[in-house]
Amino acid sequence: MRLILLGPPGAGKGTQAQRLIDRHGIPQLSTGxxxxxxxxxxxxIGRRAQAIMDAGQLVPDEVVIGIxxxxxxxxxxKGGFILDGFPRTVPQAEALDDLLSRKGLKIDAVLEFQVDEDxxxxxxxxRAAETLAAGKPVRKDDTPDVFRRRLQEFRQLTAAVVPYYRQRGLSHAIDGMAPIDDVTRQIESALAIDVRV
Known part of the structure; x- marks a missing residue:
């Protein structure tokens, strides 16, 4: 089973990816x-990526695809995987399709986590307030300004990937605002797997 998880940061992809890993024994592949x-x-390819990052540049698609x-x-x-954080753009999605096609493989499903951004x-x-109240440092990604910027980046880039997969009949809408176990059931239903949570 080869899956792609799409959705903005904080949508619950990491939590559900871990459940898929536990249940199906396939690895989660994060581009980072x-x-x-x-x-x-x-x-x-790692040395090439390092040189690009050391120069303060974004790693280009062909390097990411190579990785x-x-x-x-x-x-x-070999038995499948879960892609999280990739593809981020339509050209990356096209390159992924080409890569898999050359290997005689394909994406089985794209899980589109839909959430209320507000x-x-x-x-x-x-979460940031609770962390501060506990006397702990707040993660950089957990500050509202950084989080809003990440949401905006998602809308500008990755949101265009959703229609790409919808047109191919691979995308399944998942209500990411539902309770965790309900989200898991939606995913298993979308994958047509009879599973008990």
Whole structure:
């Protein structure tokens, strides 16, 4: 099973990805993690990515695709995987389709987490206030201003990927505002898997 999780930050993708990992034994592939690993292992593509990042530039699509290609060729991903944070743009989605097609593979489903962005911002503000009240530092990503910027970036870039997959009949809308177990049931229903939570 090869899945893509799409949705804004804070939509619950990480929580549900962990449940999918536990249930189906397939790895979650985060582009950030893959990039860091390729750099740490000093693979050819990792060294190229490091040079680009050291120059203060964004890693281009062809490098990201190369890192994804290397990662999905590893043994633990042969039975399937969950992509989170990729593809972020339509050109990346097209490149992913091309990459998988050359390997005789395809994406089985795209889970589109739909959320109320105002409620997400409130949730982040509450979490930041609780963290501060507990005397702990607030994560940079948990400040409302940074979170709003990440939401805006999602709308500008990644939101265009949703229609791309809808047109291919792969996208399944998931109510990300529902209770966690209900979201899990929606996902399993979308994947047509009989599972008990």
């Amino acid at each position: 993690d893959m990039l860091r690993e390729a750099v740490a292992r000093q693979t050819d 994804v290609a290397d990662r999905i060729a590893e043994n633990d991903a 409620a997400l911002v409130s949730r982040i503000e509450k």
